[in-house]
Amino acid sequence: MSRYIYADNAATTPVSEPVLEAMLPFLKEEYGNPSSIYQKGRAALAAIEHARVQTANALGCEPGEIYFTGCGSEADNWALKAAVMALAKKGKTHLITTVFEHHAILHTAQKLERLGCQVTYLPVSPEGLVDPADVAAAIRPETALVSVMYANNEIGTIQPIAEIGAICRERGVWFHTDAVQAVGNVEIDVKAQNIDMLSLSAHKFHGPKGVGALYLRRGIALPNLLDGGGQERGHRAGTENVASIVGLGRAIELACDPAAIARKREHLTPLRDRIIAAALELPHTRLNGDPVKRLPGTINLSFEGVEGESLLLMLDLNGIAASSGSACTSGSLDPSHVLLSLGLTHDVAHGSLRLSLAEDITEEEADYIIETIPTVVARLRAMSPLWEKIVKAEQ
Numbered sequence: 001m002s003r004y005i006y007a008d009n010a011a012t013t014p015v016s017e018p019v020l021e022a023m024l025p026f027l028k029e030e031y032g033n034p035s036s037i038y039q040k041g042r043a044a045l046a047a048i049e050h051a052r053v054q055t056a057n058a059l060g061c062e063p064g065e066i067y068f069t070g071c072g073s074e075a076d077n078w079a080l081k082a083a084v085m086a087l088a089k090k091g092k093t094h095l096i097t098t099v100f101e102h103h104a105i106l107h108t109a110q111k112l113e114r115l116g117c118q119v120t121y122l123p124v125s126p127e128g129l130v131d132p133a134d135v136a137a138a139i140r141p142e143t144a145l146v147s148v149m150y151a152n153n154e155i156g157t158i159q160p161i162a163e164i165g166a167i168c169r170e171r172g173v174w175f176h177t178d179a180v181q182a183v184g185n186v187e188i189d190v191k192a193q194n195i196d197m198l199s200l201s202a203h204k205f206h207g208p209k210g211v212g213a214l215y216l217r218r219g220i221a222l223p224n225l226l227d228g229g230g231q232e233r234g235h236r237a238g239t240e241n242v243a244s245i246v247g248l249g250r251a252i253e254l255a256c257d258p259a260a261i262a263r264k265r266e267h268l269t270p271l272r273d274r275i276i277a278a279a280l281e282l283p284h285t286r287l288n289g290d291p292v293k294r295l296p297g298t299i300n301l302s303f304e305g306v307e308g309e310s311l312l313l314m315l316d317l318n319g320i321a322a323s324s325g326s327a328c329t330s331g332s333l334d335p336s337h338v339l340l341s342l343g344l345t346h347d348v349a350h351g352s353l354r355l356s357l358a359e360d361i362t363e364e365e366a367d368y369i370i371e372t373i374p375t376v377v378a379r380l381r382a383m384s385p386l387w388e389k390i391v392k393a394e395q
């Protein structure tokens, strides 16, 4: 089996050739510390500032509003923890977020709760969408921050970010969005969308792992998460990961070019919908997440009577790399909190499969996925006592 289709781009993406090329000099001869005043230092600093411009251009903000971080998770931690640190003295210790955020948000919110904050976890609809009216209703005088993810990493649903941003701006509440899955998939304009803070991560759009950024609207003073040296204009200590920041800049420039976003959407949407339609021909199969308001390459299906991990192993044997909401390997027997938030039972959630397609997937590769899924599902169902029960119940 020589075929290998990598369909787990929501987990991470390969570094692209132009990104690697941009990075290499900074892993070799351009090794200067950006804080040093001699030529090699100044070259490194200039490269970081260029990446800041590239990042700002992609989001529609000023370079001075971009802060590089060690990952998307760090940007999320910073936004939530620092918002509370900044506003607690004004008595604002209430956070609003949603039940289906990434763990970088959820676990941070839970920790803040243990430290005395109040947190409202908004529900989502069965299609995986947040209702802006719920956000409006949850805002209190003591609300410090609203944090709603731009696009969900498991089911791919795209949230009404501009509507939520408008509500927060009108009510004078800071609005943060975890846009790690959205960057490179949808056009983002933080000013038009009234976004105050936004997290992103390079490795989700063909940049390197271990580098991210927080957009922080000018005028919002947040305390630091990392204290120490004066890097990032005194807001994020630690000698900069120069090569990775350069990689992030090049990757976001390529990924967020409006033509690239349009090309990706136009190529992937029909393939995505063809795979979904073919899978839904199988009995006791459902699509998780809104059929339309979703990322162009993200598919999440549940096959009743099937165990997600077995499905992944069988797909892997057939040359397809995918992911599941049933992560026994993560050490937890509970299925994904995202799938449960949609109202799925544990059994159904355990039979879930996430395929996240790359922009260069071919029609022929999509056909191979379409042929392989029914075969694999049928084979697993034939061995499944749970499936036997489902079939018996129908007779």
Ligand SMILES: *Cc1c(COP(=O)(O)O)cnc(C)c1O
Pocket (backbone or CB within 6 Å): 010, 011, 070, 071, 072, 073, 074, 076, 102, 104, 149, 151, 152, 153, 178, 179, 180, 181, 201, 202, 204, 210, 211, 212
């Ligand atoms: C991947 C991801 C993160 C974490 O980013 P890292 O750079 O891996 O820390 C956060 N939020 C979402 C939605 C993600 O998909």
